[in-house]
Amino acid sequence: MKIIVxxxxxxxxxxxALTLIDAIKNKVPxxxxxxxxxxxxxxxxIVPKAGINFTALNLEGGFERHFTLENFKxxxxxxxxxxxxxxxxxxxxxxxxxxxxxxxxxxxxLAASLMKVPTLIQEQNAVAGITNKILSKFVNKIAVGTExxxxxxxxxxxxxxxxxxRENVLTAKREDGLKExxxxxxxxxxLISGGSRGARSINNAMIEVLVNAADNAQFLxxxxxxxxDAVTQKLRDKNFNFDNPKIKIVPYLYNMPQAMAMADLAIxxxxxxxxxxxTARGVPAILIPYPYAAENHQEFNAQALVKVGAxxxxxxxELNSEILSKHLNEILSHPTELNKMAAASLSLGRPQAAAEIxxxxxxxxx
Numbered sequence: 001m002k003i004i005v006x007x008x009x010x011x012x013x014x015x016x017a018l019t020l021i022d023a024i025k026n027k028v029p030x031x032x033x034x035x036x037x038x039x040x041x042x043x044x045x046i047v048p049k050a051g052i053n054f055t056a057l058n059l060e061g062g063f064e065r066h067f068t069l070e071n072f073k074x075x076x077x078x079x080x081x082x083x084x085x086x087x088x089x090x091x092x093x094x095x096x097x098x099x100x101x102x103x104x105x106x107x108x109x110l111a112a113s114l115m116k117v118p119t120l121i122q123e124q125n126a127v128a129g130i131t132n133k134i135l136s137k138f139v140n141k142i143a144v145g146t147e148x149x150x151x152x153x154x155x156x157x158x159x160x161x162x163x164x165x166r167e168n169v170l171t172a173k174r175e176d177g178l179k180e181x182x183x184x185x186x187x188x189x190x191l192i193s194g195g196s197r198g199a200r201s202i203n204n205a206m207i208e209v210l211v212n213a214a215d216n217a218q219f220l221x222x223x224x225x226x227x228x229d230a231v232t233q234k235l236r237d238k239n240f241n242f243d244n245p246k247i248k249i250v251p252y253l254y255n256m257p258q259a260m261a262m263a264d265l266a267i268x269x270x271x272x273x274x275x276x277x278x279t280a281r282g283v284p285a286i287l288i289p290y291p292y293a294a295e296n297h298q299e300f301n302a303q304a305l306v307k308v309g310a311x312x313x314x315x316x317x318e319l320n321s322e323i324l325s326k327h328l329n330e331i332l333s334h335p336t337e338l339n340k341m342a343a344a345s346l347s348l349g350r351p352q353a354a355a356e357i358x359x360x361x362x363x364x365x366x
């Protein structure tokens with residue numbers, strides 16, 4: 001069996017695709033995969049390193065969200081890209097084609113649909129991207145990561161599955177995380193991360209929080225590589241004690257699954273993949289949605305958790321150390337509140353999403 005997978009631009013599109021590939025391999029080990037992305041996207045580096053065949057379908061970029069002359073040029077390029085994508089499909093002869101988001105999915109999924117090859121798209125966010133909205137009219141099945149996303153697509157071919165989650169996120173053990181980071185079992189652990197590149201607004205708000213941190217919690221703050229030096233310098237300026245065993249500050253985590261396994265509370269952006277992993281582990285959160293996400297989708301992602309009591313939300317424009325400290329203190333000083341949030345988070349988790357979507361993909365090949 002042969003499957004084309006396409007998703008690009010950001011890790012939020014790439015890692016779900018890789019997770020689905022692993023889930024399908026677990027079910028049908030002999031499956032041959034071809035990943036279609038762009039040379040400019042992160043996928044051109046990540047996918048080959050994962051040992052998956054990769055080919056680039058170069059595009060000029062996604063469409064502007066308002067009328068511009070540049071969109072005419074990109075539209076012409078998109079038409080040519082569908083032709084090039086058709087050649088890829090014709091040569092590889094897949095049994096099914098899967099898209100996980102990003103404008104690179106458009107030509108390859110459209111070409112496959114026109115060639116009568118079964119197709120599926122996976123939408124991670126509560127608000128659908130432009131590419132997936134267009135593709136929904138052509139593909140056979142749509143798997144959505146959140147219930148609010150159901151309203152974006154035709155009901156007769158849309159299924160709420162949840163977002164695919166890496167296996168090691170589900171299998172990581174709390175005790176291993178505590179040992180890895182040198183934390184104790186006796187105090188709650190707060191995990192702070194603004195994503196792989198960091199979030200300056202979150203980092204800035206955390207400075208005073210860390211300087212004035214009480215002894216009732218432990219903190220693992222992931223600053224992002226580009227932000228690490230600035231954060232540590234600001235802490236030095238405040239005479240912060242870097243030898244405090246209850247506070248760890250790192251630029252990047254290669255072992256995020258272990259960190260999530262030990263976390264009792266997270267301070268996060270509201271990207272779909274991160275939220276899927278937090279809810280699968282039942283980790284409550286204080287969410288600060290990235291304000292420039294397309295269609296403001298991170299705020300809608302966060303609202304789904306806030307609605308059931310799994311998270312609190314602070315808008316980026318309102319974030320400062322005082323309001324963040326207030327939320328932290330209210331949650332950490334009331335263990336019952338923290339436990340209720342954890343239960344609500346776990347109720348949203350869909351740990352079997354990858355396997356369910358894999359079954360859906362395989363059903364299209366029959």
